[in-house]
Amino acid sequence: MTAPAHPSEPPASRPLGVAAIGYAFMGKAHSNAWRNVASFFDVPAFEQKVLVGRDAGAVAEAAAKYGWAESATDWRTVITRDDIDVVDICAPGWMHAEIAVAALEAGKHVLVEKPLANTLAEAELMTAAAAKARAKGVQSMIGFNYRRVPALALARELIAEGRLGTVRHVRAAYLQDWLADAQAPMTWRLRKETAGSGALGDIASHAIDQVLFLLGGQVTEVSGRLHTFVERRPGQDSIEDVTVDDAAWATLSLTSGAIASVEVSRVATGRKNSLQIEVYGDKGSLLFDLENLNELGFLDATLPVREQGFRRILVNEPEHPYLDAWWPQGHIIGWEHTFTHQVRDFLLAIKDGTQPSPSFEEGLNVQYVLDAVEESAANKSTLTVVRH
Numbered sequence: 245m246t247a248p249a250h251p252s253e254p255p256a257s258r259p260l261g262v263a264a265i266g267y268a269f270m271g272k273a274h275s276n277a278w279r280n281v282a283s284f285f286d287v288p289a290f291e292q293k294v295l296v297g298r299d300a301g302a303v304a305e306a307a308a309k310y311g312w313a314e315s316a317t318d319w320r321t322v323i324t325r326d327d328i329d330v331v332d333i334c335a336p337g338w339m340h341a342e343i344a345v346a347a348l349e350a351g352k353h354v355l356v357e358k359p360l361a362n363t364l365a366e367a368e369l370m371t372a373a374a375a376k377a378r379a380k381g382v383q384s385m386i387g388f389n390y391r392r393v394p395a396l397a398l399a400r401e402l403i404a405e406g407r408l409g410t411v412r413h414v415r416a417a418y419l420q421d422w423l424a425d426a427q428a429p430m431t432w433r434l435r436k437e438t439a440g441s442g443a444l445g446d447i448a449s450h451a452i453d454q455v456l457f458l459l460g461g462q463v464t465e466v467s468g469r470l471h472t473f474v475e476r477r478p479g480q481d482s483i484e485d486v487t488v489d490d491a492a493w494a495t496l497s498l499t500s501g502a503i504a505s506v507e508v509s510r511v512a513t514g515r516k517n518s519l520q521i522e523v524y525g526d527k528g529s530l531l532f533d534l535e536n537l538n539e540l541g542f543l544d545a546t547l548p549v550r551e552q553g554f555r556r557i558l559v560n561e562p563e564h565p566y567l568d569a570w571w572p573q574g575h576i577i578g579w580e581h582t583f584t585h586q587v588r589d590f591l592l593a594i595k596d597g598t599q600p601s602p603s604f605e606e607g608l609n610v611q612y613v614l615d616a617v618e619e620s621a622a623n624k625s626t627l628t629v630v631r632h
């Protein structure tokens with residue numbers, strides 16, 4: 245076998261070895277993507293080598309179920325193994341920085357779940373490590389999976405083609421209700437030390453990333469507000485304080501001149517997983533709701549007024565992004581497919597030696613906006629300048 249040119253490159257004669265860290269909700273979604281991607285997309289050969297988790301019994305069971313050859317409990321040993329080339333981090337945010345930096349330094353390509361990290365300092369550290377690794381041909385990407393919803397990828401194409409003209413404003417809302425019940429128990433997602441923030445980091449990160457994905461450019465100023473409606477929740481042994489926000493609001497000014505409003509909540513009774521995006525330009529508008537993810541509403545304001553009105557595009561034709569690989573037209577896809585598309589794009593970037601998007605830099609940009617929203621909310625300030 246020929247020696248690899250750099251530590252992350254597998255010998256030409258063997259497939260890429262993949263390790264995933266975490267097997268809960270996101271670990272399951274990512275595992276499903278690794279398991280299915282090669283059945284639908286033409287991707288470089290890889291093997292699902294090892295799934296890592298803290299509970300030996302539970303991770304062994306998950307590994308067997310999700311198609312991993314083995315399981316392990318010590319991520320440090322796994323990320324330095326010679327047969328591992330790719331590390332997929334699905335562990336909670338407080339673990340991202342340590343694992344990602346160590347994996348990049350070991351020369352492994354890294355995919356990390358959003359948000360990039362729980363703190364700005366950690367996100368900056370990860371981004372610096374990613375830049376250093378990239379110089380050696382090691383790729384890294386953050387998992388904002390909603391970029392891979394075909395309807396949203398189509399929305400971006402239509403905006404870039406000028407079909408909306410000049411975009412004036414965007415409304416991005418992400419509404420869930422899994423915390424609407426005041427008796428819903430404490431989880432790591434409700435503690436600042438493990439989650440960093442609440443709805444802000446968890447789901448406003450997706451909404452802000454969408455604004456940047458669709459419009460491009462940067463966010464220059466924000467005004468933000470955070471609120472915790474249920475301040476105490478039942479813990480395992482006692483009632484505990486909730487130390488993160490239940491909901492967040494922000495307005496964002498973009499370099500293009502557009503303004504975006506962001507509204508997120510995990511206590512929006514009746515809203516299950518509703519990421520709503522509305523984009524308004526001087527020549528047209530777009531509407532999207534994740535609860536109907538195969539549809540995009542489009543109004544073409546260049547048509548005679550009597551013919552206008554939102555029309556529903558069923559984004560399910562082979563001509564639409566990602567869809568030539570799936571089923572015949574009209575045979576719709578679901579939430580889990582976005583993770584498969586994500587793994588496909590990541591693998592192709594590794595093969596081509598190109599920087600996959602969203603990069604850690606793009607993740608850090610979102611993080612700067614989240615930080616400015618927190619600062620604005622804490623200072624009750626109308627406009628806070630976003631650092632870059």
Ligand code: SOE
Binds near residue numbers: 269420447517
């Ligand atoms: C929980 O609010 C959550 O699972 C997020 O963490 C995910 O990123 C989002 O896709 C769905 O909701």
